[in-house]
Amino acid sequence: MISYKKFDDQQPADYTLTELTTVQYPFFTHGIHPMRQESITCSERKMLIEEKKFETRRQMKYGSGHHPNSKTLLNVSNTYETEINRFQRIVDYESEKWAENMNQGIIKEPKVSTSDQYLRKPSLPLLNASSTSPLTVEQAIRLLTQPIPSQINVNTTEIVKEIKEWLGSSSYTNKFFASNILNIKEKNLTNIFAQKRDFNSLRNTKETFIKMYNWLEMSEDIRTEMLKMDLYEYESPLQDENDKSLGFLMIRMYNTLIFSEHPKKIIRQDPAIMTAERIDELMNQPVAYMSTKKVTSDIKEWLARTRTTRKWFAESKESTSRQNLRQPSQSSMDSFTSLPLCIASSPSSMTVEQAIRLLTQPIPSQINVNTSEIVKEIKEWLGSSSYTNKYFASNILNIKGNHLTNIFAQPRDFNSLRNTKETFVKMYNWLEMSEDVRTEMLKMNLYEYESPLQDENETPKKIIRQNPATMTAERISELMNQPVAYMSTKKVTSDIKMWMAKTRTTRKWFATNIMGRAKRTLVINLNYPKEWNELTRGKEIYVRLYNWMRMSEEERQDIMRFYGAENVEEQESEVEESKSLDDILKELRRQFSECNKQ
DNA sequence: AATAGCTGCAGGGTTACGTC
DNA sequence: GACGTAACCCTGCAGCTATT
Incomplete structure (x- = not known):
C-alpha cells in the first residue's frame, strides 16, 4: 500500500499522471469492463445508439457507398485504442473537439463546427438540416444537450420563465414537452418550474436545464421539427441489450468520442515543484459541461485501482475543492435580483411588480452613493420634465411632497440613512433607467395597492x-x-x-x-x-x-x-x-x- | 459533536379546468 | 355532475454547510 498521506510526498503524482498511463480503456477490448456499463446515462445511451444510425448514414455518404460492417468498426476502435493508449486514459470532459479530430480519416462526418460551439450558435449543420433535410434524432439530441459555454451565467429563473412562456404560447402540454423533449417526468418539470435552482449546484437536473437553454436558443422551425420526433424511443431497450452487441461497441466508442474529449495535455511538472497553488490550479480548472455520472464512475474505478481510500481522497482533495464549488451559488443567486432590469428594458409589458422591483433594486455595494449628486440629477430631470415634484414623490418614490423637499434641501450621508435610504435607492435606480422605462412607469399607479402593512x-x-x-x-x-x-x-x-x-x-x-x-x-x-x-x-x-x-x-x-x-x-x-x-x-x-x- | 438551516430530488395530495 | 388530465402545493428524505 502506497502512502498518500501528504501532497508533499510526491507518490500521488504517479497516480494522477504516470499511473494512468498504464491503463487501457476497457471499451475497446473484447472484455468490456462491467462497471463501465453503468457510467452511461440513459440519454447518453440514446445518443449513442442513435449515433450508430447516424454513422451508418454518413458512411454511406462519404464512404464510397460501402456499408460499415464489424470490420470497419473494429478498425475504428483500434485506431481509437491507439489514441487512448497515447493519451493514457486521462479523460477530458469538455467538448467534442477530439471527436472532430478523430473523425478526420476515421469517421467521416458532416462538418460540425466545434469552434462555434462556444459561441452559442446552435451547431450549424443542424440548422441547415432543418431546412434541407429532416432533422435526425441524434442531431436533435446533440442540439439539446450541447454544453452551455462556461462564460454564460446560466439564470435558471429566466430559463424557466421563458420556457413557461413558450409552453403557454404553444399548443403542447407541459407533459409532452417534459417527456418528449426533456426526457423527464411531467411532475419533475412542474417541480423545476416551481422551485428556484442554482445552476451550478444542480446535479441531475443540470442536464434538463441545458436542454431547456438550448431549446430557447433554437429557431421555431427546429423546435417544430423536434416536437414531431420521438427522441427517446430507444431509451429502455438499451438498458438490457448492450453487453455484447455491436451497438454496445458503438455506444462505448461514441461515448468516449463525444463525452470524453481529447485530454488537454496536462504536462507533468517536476514532482518536487508541486505546490498547493499548482494543485489548486489543476483541481479547479473550469469545466463547461461534464457527464457527472461518467466522472464519478471513473473516479470510483480509479480509487479502486489505485487503492486510494475514499476517506483520504475526500479529505485531501475533494473537501477543499468542494467549498470552492459552492461559491458560485451566491453570485448566481444575485443574478436573480438583477434580472428584472433586463425585463424592464422593454417597458411595453412592465407590470407594477416589475416596476417596483426595478425601483427598489439594491445599489451594488461597490458603488459609492453620492446623495448630493443624486439629488442634483433628480432635480435636473424634474426640471426638464413636465411632472411636478409632488407627482414624482407620490407616484414614483411613494413619499409625500414635503418629504422630497426636505430630501432636496438637506445633504445626507447615504450610509447613515435609515428610512430615507429606500428613497435614495429609488432615485438612484430612476437615474439608471432609460427615458422610455421612466415614461412607462410614470403612467402607472405603482402604489395603488399599497398594503396596510x-x-x-x-x-x-x-x-x-x-x-x-x-x-x-x-x-x-x-x-x-x-x-x-x-x-x-x-x-x-x-x-x-x-x-x-x-x-x-x-x-x-x-x-x-x-x-x-x-x-x-x-x-x-x-x-x-x-x-x-x-x-x-x-x-x-x-x-x-x-x-x-x-x-x-x-x-x-x-x-x-x-x-x-x-x-x-x-x-x-x-x-x-x-x-x-x-x-x-x-x-x-x-x-x-x-x-x-x- | 450536536444542532440548525439549506437544498436537490422525488412523489403524494389537492385544485383547476376541459370534455363528455 | 362525473371523469380525466394538467398544474400546483406540500412534504419527506438525504446530504450538505455553518454555527454553537
Whole structure:
C-alpha cells in the first residue's frame, strides 16, 4: 500500500499522471469492463445508439457507398485504442473537439463546427438540416444537450420563465414537452418550474436545464421539427441489450468520442515543484459541461485501482475543492435580483411588480452613493420634465411632497440613512433607467395597492392586545387569517426572517405551530417568495406571515405561549426592553435597508 | 459533536379546468 | 355532475454547510 498521506510526498503524482498511463480503456477490448456499463446515462445511451444510425448514414455518404460492417468498426476502435493508449486514459470532459479530430480519416462526418460551439450558435449543420433535410434524432439530441459555454451565467429563473412562456404560447402540454423533449417526468418539470435552482449546484437536473437553454436558443422551425420526433424511443431497450452487441461497441466508442474529449495535455511538472497553488490550479480548472455520472464512475474505478481510500481522497482533495464549488451559488443567486432590469428594458409589458422591483433594486455595494449628486440629477430631470415634484414623490418614490423637499434641501450621508435610504435607492435606480422605462412607469399607479402593512410602518395601527388568558384557537385563527388584498411578499418574508432571528424562533417550531406547514415549505416560501400576483392557492401561507408581522409583539408572544413555546419568557423580556412597536418596525426597516445594501 | 438551516430530488395530495 | 388530465402545493428524505 502506497502512502498518500501528504501532497508533499510526491507518490500521488504517479497516480494522477504516470499511473494512468498504464491503463487501457476497457471499451475497446473484447472484455468490456462491467462497471463501465453503468457510467452511461440513459440519454447518453440514446445518443449513442442513435449515433450508430447516424454513422451508418454518413458512411454511406462519404464512404464510397460501402456499408460499415464489424470490420470497419473494429478498425475504428483500434485506431481509437491507439489514441487512448497515447493519451493514457486521462479523460477530458469538455467538448467534442477530439471527436472532430478523430473523425478526420476515421469517421467521416458532416462538418460540425466545434469552434462555434462556444459561441452559442446552435451547431450549424443542424440548422441547415432543418431546412434541407429532416432533422435526425441524434442531431436533435446533440442540439439539446450541447454544453452551455462556461462564460454564460446560466439564470435558471429566466430559463424557466421563458420556457413557461413558450409552453403557454404553444399548443403542447407541459407533459409532452417534459417527456418528449426533456426526457423527464411531467411532475419533475412542474417541480423545476416551481422551485428556484442554482445552476451550478444542480446535479441531475443540470442536464434538463441545458436542454431547456438550448431549446430557447433554437429557431421555431427546429423546435417544430423536434416536437414531431420521438427522441427517446430507444431509451429502455438499451438498458438490457448492450453487453455484447455491436451497438454496445458503438455506444462505448461514441461515448468516449463525444463525452470524453481529447485530454488537454496536462504536462507533468517536476514532482518536487508541486505546490498547493499548482494543485489548486489543476483541481479547479473550469469545466463547461461534464457527464457527472461518467466522472464519478471513473473516479470510483480509479480509487479502486489505485487503492486510494475514499476517506483520504475526500479529505485531501475533494473537501477543499468542494467549498470552492459552492461559491458560485451566491453570485448566481444575485443574478436573480438583477434580472428584472433586463425585463424592464422593454417597458411595453412592465407590470407594477416589475416596476417596483426595478425601483427598489439594491445599489451594488461597490458603488459609492453620492446623495448630493443624486439629488442634483433628480432635480435636473424634474426640471426638464413636465411632472411636478409632488407627482414624482407620490407616484414614483411613494413619499409625500414635503418629504422630497426636505430630501432636496438637506445633504445626507447615504450610509447613515435609515428610512430615507429606500428613497435614495429609488432615485438612484430612476437615474439608471432609460427615458422610455421612466415614461412607462410614470403612467402607472405603482402604489395603488399599497398594503396596510406599509402604511402601518409609518404610523402603526395599534392592535389592542386582549387579555392573554383569553387567547383561543379561534382568536388565533381570526388574527392569522385576516384577508389581505396585496402585499410585498419579499418584504414580508424578509421581515419574518429578521423577526425569527431576533426572537430566536426556529423555522421548525414556527412552521409547525404558527404556519401549520412543514419546515421545508416555510423555508421555501421564506427564501424564494413568489410575487403576490403569481400566487394562487399558495397565498395562505403569505397571508399568515403577513398577519403575523401585523400583530403587536405582545400578541405574538401570547400566541406563542398558547402553543407552548419554550422560550417565550426570554423573548418577552427581550421585547420589554424595546420601547414600542414603533421602534420594532423602525428597526426592521433599518435592517431591511441594511439587507438591501448588502 | 450536536444542532440548525439549506437544498436537490422525488412523489403524494389537492385544485383547476376541459370534455363528455 | 362525473371523469380525466394538467398544474400546483406540500412534504419527506438525504446530504450538505455553518454555527454553537
